[in-house]
Amino acid sequence: MISVYGYSPSGNCHKLRMMLGHLDRDHRWIETDSAHGATRTPEYLAKNPNGRVPMLETDDGRILVESNAILCWLAEGTPYFGGDAWQRAQTLSWLFFEQYSHEPYIAVARFICGWAPPDSPRRAELPTLRERGHQAFGVMETHLAAHAWFSGDHYSIADIALFGYTHCADDGGFALGAYPHVLAWLDRIRAQPGFVSMPALAAENAERIALSRTG
């Protein structure tokens, strides 16, 4: 049995919940509220000195961190991370794109809208975050105009990783109407066997997001 330390509203954590759902893999989910310090305790930092979720722990106490590395390990030997070395490198390429050119803008804008106080000075970051997030969506739209999936001819961990924060980008003030291929791809993912939706947000976060839309 594996344990996954995750914060349910986090797109990075949700990737693992999706993968575990598709694989129908037994696991223990340990809810870990990173927005309220649960990854900064001495006990947690002893396991992950970088103090982030998600984190995977095996029953014999071995630790693996970084959402996309965990995805690779869970998917090893399955069609979700298949193909030859070139194909797998293409899959990895999209995983690195997600962590470098997508998540730091799209996830952070969502965090500011839904988790930071409404009067946070971090709201000043939103225009730049949105500009760069739209650049990432533009790259995705260009790819999806010619391909059904991000890596190879079927659904893979590249799609799961990019779904993580794309499907809830609206929370951060991103309108996806200009990206019809992205919207169609989101629907194709939702139709996959074993697909798991992200749990509803806590009222406090949902209210801040609603306020952010009107404010």
Add this chain to the structure above:
Amino acid sequence: MISVYGYSPSGNCHKLRMMLGHLDRDHRWIETDSAHGATRTPEYLAKNPNGRVPMLETDDGRILVESNAILCWLAEGTPYFGGDAWQRAQTLSWLFFEQYSHEPYIAVARFICGWAPPDSPRRAELPTLRERGHQAFGVMETHLAAHAWFSGDHYSIADIALFGYTHCADDGGFALGAYPHVLAWLDRIRAQPGFVSMPALAAENAERIALSRTG
């Protein structure tokens, strides 16, 4: 034969030059000055819509982007990316750490010091970038206090990826004296067979970095 489009002073590009040196692998290096628009031409964007270096192209015109995905592909089947699925996932974990928690602070601080104009408003970002960069060095120091290498018991692409911007962090105003294990690890890497140093910076960039140290 493979072609690598790279900007020599970039740590992300230098990772590939190191890997190619260790493997003694024939390649064509196509110098691509990303600091002066060479990755924003229509021809380049047709190959890499994300407009970044490095980029690898095969002789039959296939493209692979993202420095760490290229490292994985080059190292496939070699001890630089060896071990079982768990060990390879640990290697990937450090590659994702590098791109998410290390490069965005350490590489960007160096860019501001050496490439942005001396009066750039981006200099205001430096205190935050340095704080977060030091957090990354702290995570590295903790790991290296107990391990000689980042993944497994020998030198791997995890070390190469982290060397990319650690070895030149001083350019961005990071003093590494507080991290003796990191300094010793840098020296171990420089002693590896086939190690290749980063070429000297252009005078303009070296002068800006010198000015930044005194300014």
